[in-house]
Amino acid sequence: MGRLIINAVLLLIVQEIYFVATATDQETCESDRLMEEQCRIHNYKTVKPLLDYFRQVRNELEDKEIKENKLNELNSDLLEKYQEIVRIHEKFVKEAALLDEYKNKVIKGENDLQLCKNRVDKFESETNSQQNVIVKLKGDLAEKSTNLENCEIQYKTLNSSLFEKDENIKRFSENIQNITEHQKTIELQLEQSKTKLIKKDKDNQLCRAEIDTLNKTLLNTLIPSSCSPFGDSDVHPLNVSGIGFFDVLCDSQLAGPGWIVIQQRVGGNESFNRDWATYRKGFGSYRSDFFIGLEKIHRITSLQRFELYIHLVAVNGSIYNARYDDFKISDEDSGYKLSLGKFDETIVGDAMRIGENLKFTTFDRDNDIGGGNCAVQYKSGWWH
Known part of the structure; x- marks a missing residue:
């Protein structure tokens, strides 16, 4: 800073000297023109060194001024450059920010582009x-x-067919009308025929009723209620009041003609361990083992007096017989209670007497007088 002030003072002094020298130089030049020789002789030796010094100083000052001007220009340029650098830096910062923004936008654009591509x-x-x-x-x-x-082709074909069918329908309608009229006539005739048929049907029903009555009368007359009319040993129908017609096995060999077989055990193939309902109805085959049925025995013995004849053949061939003069059993409500009448004393063994006045017993209906069920014990229903 001090150097700059000294330079400034020196510059002022030099300028004053320069102005004086300039003025003196002008005057000297004028004097030189007038009296060059005189000045050169008297003053040159004294003034010229000083003038040379001034010229040198002036030249140096001019050079310095030029340099100062250049320096100022350089400083000014430097300041401008600095300011330009600052502006450039600010612009660079802004452009860097914009670049970052552009980069983000580019990245976003790339992402959007990828999404768009996807x-x-x-x-x-x-x-x-x-x-x-x-x-x-x-x-x-x-x-x-x-x-x-x-x-469309089928539609056209169908339309053509439909037209033909319409024509046929018209013809059929006319025929139907004729047929309808004819049908009414036939229905009228049919109604008349139905009336006649109903009358005939009623007449036929009356005839059938009369025929059934006659048949029943004839059957009652022709079909007996016992085997007495039959003289052979075979299966024959009986007509028993309260139960109707059913077949029985008649026997005319063991004790004379007219016997109804109520039980037969000859084959051993039939189980007699049956329930109450089966004994009531009867079971087995007339050609082998069978029991005629409690209800049939009750109905048969209720019509008239019957004898009971028992014929047993033992395994060893021994034969045992028993005969009772008034055999019958009661109805189901009374348990088919047994009644025998008198025993034929000409035959040894009144084994059946133990069951008289007893009810019939099966494994599912215990009517015996013992503590257990004899039908279960002996595996057979009987008057135990």
Whole structure:
């Protein structure tokens, strides 16, 4: 800073000297023109060194001023450059920020572009799928168009057929009308025939009723209620009051003609361990083992007096017989109670007497007088 002030003072002094020298130089030049020789002789030696010094100083000052001006210009340029650098830096910062923003935008754009690309790929895939669907639909459309053409042909054919059918319907309608009138006539005749048929049916019913009555009377007359009319040993029908017609096995060999076989055990193939309902109805075969049935025995013995004849053949061949003069059993409500009458004393062994006045017993209906069930013990129903 001090150097700059000294330079400034020195510059002022030099300028004053320069002005004086300039003025003196002008005057000297004028004097030189007038009296060059005199000045050169008297003053040159004294003034010239000083003038040379001033010229040198002036030149140095001019050089210095030029340098100062250049320095100022350089400083000014430097300041401008600095300011330019600051502006450039600020611009660079802004542009860097913009660049970052642009980079972000570019990244976002790349992401958006990738999304767009993915969407485009998806769209292309969907487009391809839709294109395939379109191709298929085109094929279906072509097929349906062909079908439609065929349908149109069929429609025309059907229309033609329909027209023919309409004509036929008209003819048929006329025929139907004629047939309807004829049908009414036939229905009238049919109604009259129905009336006659109903009358005849009633007459036939009366005739059938009379025939049934006659048949029953004839059957009652022809079919007996016992085996007395039959002279052989075979199966014959009986007509018993309260139970109707049923077959029985008649025997005319063991004790004379006219016997009804109520039980037979000859084959050993039939189980007699049966329940109450089966004994009531009867079971077995007349050609082998059987029991005629409690209800049939009750109905038969209720009509008239019957004898009971028992014929037993032992395993060793021994034969045992028993005979009672008034055999019968009561109804089901009384348990089919047994009644025998008198025993034929000419035959040894009144073994059946122990069951008289006893009810019939089966494994499912215990009517015996013992503590247990004799039907279960002996595996057979009886008057235990």
